[in-house]
Amino acid sequence: MxxxxxxxxxxxxxxxxxxxxxxxxxxxxxxxxxxxxxxxxxxxxxxxxxxxxxxxxxxxxxxxxxxxxxxxxxxxxxxxxxxRRKAWWDEYRDSFNPKLVNFVASEAGASGIRHFQSLVVPGALQTADYARAVLQDFGSESELVERAVRMRLTRQEGIVAEGGPSAVFVLDESVLLRHVGGPGIMQAQIEHLQELDRLKHIAIKVRPFGAGVRDGMQVSFTIFDFDDGPEHVVYVNQPGEDVAVKNDADEVCHYIDLFAELDERASALSTFIGSRPQ
Structure with missing residues (x-):
């Protein structure tokens, strides 16, 4: 946006x-x-x-x-x-955690996005069917599932649009191997990721099992870069907790360095898919 x-x-x-x-x-x-x-x-x-x-x-x-x-x-x-004007995400404030809505607002205003995901496909890259399956499996209230799916698809429109933010997504290999919603939904989701990866301003990469583990991979996190205001803000998805916002300089530097290390051992999505046995 x-x-x-x-x-x-x-x-x-x-x-x-x-x-x-x-x-x-x-x-x-x-x-x-x-x-x-x-x-x-x-x-x-x-x-x-x-x-x-x-x-x-x-x-x-x-x-x-x-x-x-x-x-x-x-x-x-x-x-x-x-x-003080209203934005599209304000219509979701009565349904979802304020920290999640603020995350969406930050995402919409970012000039750059760096995201590491260790569990499922990032919300803003999900197909409608994959998002629906994840939300249902995670126990979301049935009346909120469709609103959450719609919010994720709207976020995706902003990211993939011409002039959208420069974005790098690093996924743990398990994200692509973990079946969500059945084989058909999972295959469609992988094909969707391949389509998004062809966009010039989006890179989707996979950190293979062979790269091992390191401290910090236990959580998923997003680094937002801005052309104005603070240079970086980090959001961390901590298991069992709300999204945590990190804007202290030392904490931000920690996650920037962590992402660089995870990214260094990651392969391009096309390379990873091409190397998988058929």
Whole structure:
């Protein structure tokens, strides 16, 4: 999905600009709060994106930071308005965990995706039948299965579209050998992966059993790269737990290094499929 249409991307862009402006003005979060008669926590929540910022509050911040040029103020006001607009994933907030919906929003605004999967085909690459089988086998409530399938297919549209993010998916070999939904569904899913792998901006790779194991393979994780805001954000799928967000610099570097190691011993999907006995 285009960044300019992504409210989360606009929110990230705005809070980055505000932090930069405050730093350039030589102000701390505490001093901003004191001068505007706000609580320090309000400033922190605005800068971290925990809350939105109203046009009135935004203008007060810009005035304090010395940003008074009409064109620049108008641009940032428009960014703030765009950050509050509804996106397609908002219709799923009443059905799914907020962390999952935020993951989807981050995915839609990313310029790059690096994903390691150790159990099943990544959700955004699944066929409808494969997704339905996975969700049913994982015990999803029957009334939510079709909504979840629709959300995954919409995510896929954004990734495969022309101008979509540069994406590398590394799958453990077991992902392709584990039958989900029966032989026909599994075969159709593998053929679908082959089609996606032919797209110029998508690479699907397989880490074979022969590459062994290493610490970190126990979980699946995704690294999102952004053209604006924080350079990287990592989401980790921990068994039995919610999706965990990692944005601490040391943690992010750990997963970037881990992905590079897993990717180094992985084969292109076409090579792996071609080497399998018929």
């Amino acid at each position: 285009a960044t300019e249409l992504n409210p989360l991307a606009q929110q990230r862009r705005l809070r980055t600009r505000l932090r930069q402006a405050r730093t350039h003005a030589g102000l701390t979060q505490r001093s901003v709060a004191e001068q505007l008669d706000w609580s320090t926590s309000k400033v922190i929540r605005i800068e971290t994106g925990a809350v939105g910022v109203s046009t009135t509050d935004l203008r007060a911040l810009l005035q304090l930071y010395g940003i008074t040029e009409p064109d620049r103020v108008a641009e940032l006001v428009e960014v703030a308005k765009a950050a």
